[in-house]
Amino acid sequence: MSTLGIPAPVRRWRDAVLPQSRALPAERSAPATLRVRSVTKTFHGAGGLVTALDDVSVEVQPGEFVCLVGPSGCGKSTLLNLIAGLDHPSQGQLMLGGQAIERPGADRVVMFQEPALFPWLNVRDNVAFGLTLSGMRRAQRYARAEQYLELVGLGQFGRAWVHELSGGMKGRVALARALVLDPRVLLMDEPFAALDAQTRDRLLLELQRIWLETGKTIVFVTHNVREAAVLANRVLVFSARPGRIKAEIHIDVPRPRELKSPEMLAAANRISAELESEVTISEEQEMATATARNFASHGLLWRL
Amino acid sequence: MVVALKRIAFYVGLVAIWQALYASGRWSPMLFPSPGDVWSALLDGFRQGTFPTAIKASLQRVVIGFIISFFLGVLMGTAMARWKSVQETLGSLVLGMQSLPSICWAPLALMWFGLQDTAILLVVVLGSTFSVTEATYAGFRNVPPLYRRAAMVMGATQMQLLRRVLIPAALPSIVTGLKLSWSFAWRSLMAGELIASLGGFGQLLQNFRETFDMPSVVAVMVVIVAIGLLVNAVVFRPLEKSIQRRWGITTDDRQSDYRKSRRPAASIQRQLDIAQ
Ligand SMILES: Nc1ncnc2c1ncn2[C@@H]1O[C@H](COP(=O)(O)OP(=O)(O)O)[C@@H](O)[C@H]1O
Ligand SMILES: [Mg+2]
Numbered sequence: 001m002s003t004l005g006i007p008a009p010v011r012r013w014r015d016a017v018l019p020q021s022r023a024l025p026a027e028r029s030a031p032a033t034l035r036v037r038s039v040t041k042t043f044h045g046a047g048g049l050v051t052a053l054d055d056v057s058v059e060v061q062p063g064e065f066v067c068l069v070g071p072s073g074c075g076k077s078t079l080l081n082l083i084a085g086l087d088h089p090s091q092g093q094l095m096l097g098g099q100a101i102e103r104p105g106a107d108r109v110v111m112f113q114e115p116a117l118f119p120w121l122n123v124r125d126n127v128a129f130g131l132t133l134s135g136m137r138r139a140q141r142y143a144r145a146e147q148y149l150e151l152v153g154l155g156q157f158g159r160a161w162v163h164e165l166s167g168g169m170k171g172r173v174a175l176a177r178a179l180v181l182d183p184r185v186l187l188m189d190e191p192f193a194a195l196d197a198q199t200r201d202r203l204l205l206e207l208q209r210i211w212l213e214t215g216k217t218i219v220f221v222t223h224n225v226r227e228a229a230v231l232a233n234r235v236l237v238f239s240a241r242p243g244r245i246k247a248e249i250h251i252d253v254p255r256p257r258e259l260k261s262p263e264m265l266a267a268a269n270r271i272s273a274e275l276e277s278e279v280t281i282s283e284e285q286e287m288a289t290a291t292a293r294n295f296a297s298h299g300l301l302w303r304l
Numbered sequence: 305m306v307v308a309l310k311r312i313a314f315y316v317g318l319v320a321i322w323q324a325l326y327a328s329g330r331w332s333p334m335l336f337p338s339p340g341d342v343w344s345a346l347l348d349g350f351r352q353g354t355f356p357t358a359i360k361a362s363l364q365r366v367v368i369g370f371i372i373s374f375f376l377g378v379l380m381g382t383a384m385a386r387w388k389s390v391q392e393t394l395g396s397l398v399l400g401m402q403s404l405p406s407i408c409w410a411p412l413a414l415m416w417f418g419l420q421d422t423a424i425l426l427v428v429v430l431g432s433t434f435s436v437t438e439a440t441y442a443g444f445r446n447v448p449p450l451y452r453r454a455a456m457v458m459g460a461t462q463m464q465l466l467r468r469v470l471i472p473a474a475l476p477s478i479v480t481g482l483k484l485s486w487s488f489a490w491r492s493l494m495a496g497e498l499i500a501s502l503g504g505f506g507q508l509l510q511n512f513r514e515t516f517d518m519p520s521v522v523a524v525m526v527v528i529v530a531i532g533l534l535v536n537a538v539v540f541r542p543l544e545k546s547i548q549r550r551w552g553i554t555t556d557d558r559q560s561d562y563r564k565s566r567r568p569a570a571s572i573q574r575q576l577d578i579a580q
Contacts, residue, residue, distance in 0.1 A: 129468070
């Protein structure tokens with residue numbers, strides 16, 4: 001599918017009006033490979049041009065669980081947004097199963113750091129939300145929603161309201177809401193970062209179980225090395241700004257993995273070792289940019 | 305219950321002070337009627353049919369005006385939220401109009417439409433539209449951007465986004481605006497009716513003033529307040545409450561305690577304990 005012939009304004013309008021994929025889960029084709037090719041993303045920030053991603057290439061095979069780790073501000077969320085189609089790369093190309101990624105679509109659902117559930121819908125309607133959009137009949141979509149609530153361990157909570165749930169339960173509902181669409185790739189952007197340690201540990205193991213059951217392709221962003229060690233087949237370590245992939249770590253510990261086994265600790269240490277040098281660089285960089293920003297604003301003040 | 309008792313005691317006290325002031329004889333009974341006089345004027349008004357007629361005329365006008373305001377206000381507020389240039393232009397006008405008491409339109413309205421219902425309607429609409437506009441605009445503006453992104457990654461079209469995310473998310477704010485708009489509409493109507501003698505409570509007040517019937521003047525005022533409160537209590541407060549409850553917005557002090565509001569409701573917690 002070529003987009004070269006379509007004028008930019010028309011493309012922009014179409015991108016605004018139509019999602020890329022609205023097919024019912026069952027109609028969507030088999031798992032597909034995700035290819036990120038030489039993607040660069042720059043933002044026009046307050047302090048000038050910011051290069052968030054610099055020539056990043058990633059390939060994720062169907063059924064793989066890939067974790068992205070890196071210091072904060074290195075462009076992990078940016079990459080996820082590009083894959084989701086919420087933003088466009090400055091350079092490079094993103095493909096899913098041979099099709100270019102141009103706009104958001106239900107084949108690439110994102111689970112954000114906050115659950116972002118809709119308070120005016122009960123739990124079941126929240127989970128069924130994406131199915132409603134695709135035009136699925138009520139009985140069918142409720143049956144499906146119940147099935148996925150069961151999967152995340154909230155089988156009896158379909159009628160509950162969002163504000164009645166704890167943080168961990170909201171996370172589970174958000175997971176069910178994404179899984180119910182049977183996306184080709186599930187994108188998770190630090191989904192457990194806001195939870196307390198115990199809840200997070202429990203959800204990590206749940207997610208591992210669900211991945212083993214469903215075989216979803218998952219790209220999971222975290223800055224917690226233990227999370228990455230437990231979940232990932234492959235960990236991509238990002239360098240500090242501009243974000244580049246500086247290391248790739250395969251984790252071959254058999255599943256189901258436990259949180260505190262010696263192999264897990266060893267794997268976590270391997271990731272930490274790669275990450276540590278980056279974190280210090282990143283901190284220095286943050287300070288440098290902060291200072292630059294200070295100068296910039298003072299300069300402006302002087303001129304005023 | 306305790307609140308109701310407190311309230312009753314308060315009003316009984318108020319009436320007692322009123323009676324005491326009347327009994328002191330400092331003011332002429334012509335100018336300062338007793339509670340008893342007002343009460344009998346109230347009963348007379350209903351018995352003779354003047355009050356029911358006025359209620360009908362006023363309510364009819366206010367309902368029509370309110371409905372027009374609702375549509376106009378939602379339309380303008382939505383346009384302001386959707387297009388920045390509309391907000392920048394119309395938005396400033398809306399703010400300006402809000403500082404102009406709508407009764408100031410009465411002279412113009414009477415010249416344009418003559419002594420007609422339309423003139424009063426204009427005053428009512430101009431008095432109550434802008435609070436709906438503001439509330440609708442604020443409602444749409446304050447939708448968390450994350451809701452929009454979440455819906456988009458699930459495959460929402462722009463129409464679906466509007467219908468299934470933006471409108472529901474803005475609804476609590478819009479309903480609060482409607483509640484405010486209702487009280488503005490009612491007040492503007494009374495002002496309008498005072499000036500244009502076209503029936504209704506406003507004119508009734510004027511008539512009783514001219515015949516120097518102070519007990520009836522006060523009785524009419526009591527009815528005006530009662531209707532304002534009644535509509536609020538029967539229509540708007542329940543609507544607002546139910547939406548807030550459904551949307552999980554707690555205004556109840558006992559619920560807004562941080563730890564409590566973070567904990568799942570007791571019944572759910574029990575189920576969760578069983579589940580795990
Ligand atoms: N919309 C934006 N406008 C300007 N700068 C942005 C924007 N989004 C992200 N950035 C910048 O890009 C860099 C990467 O951000 P992000 O992807 O959120 O990092 P991470 O998720 O790894 O913490 C940061 O320096 C951030 O300030
Ligand atoms: Mg991030």
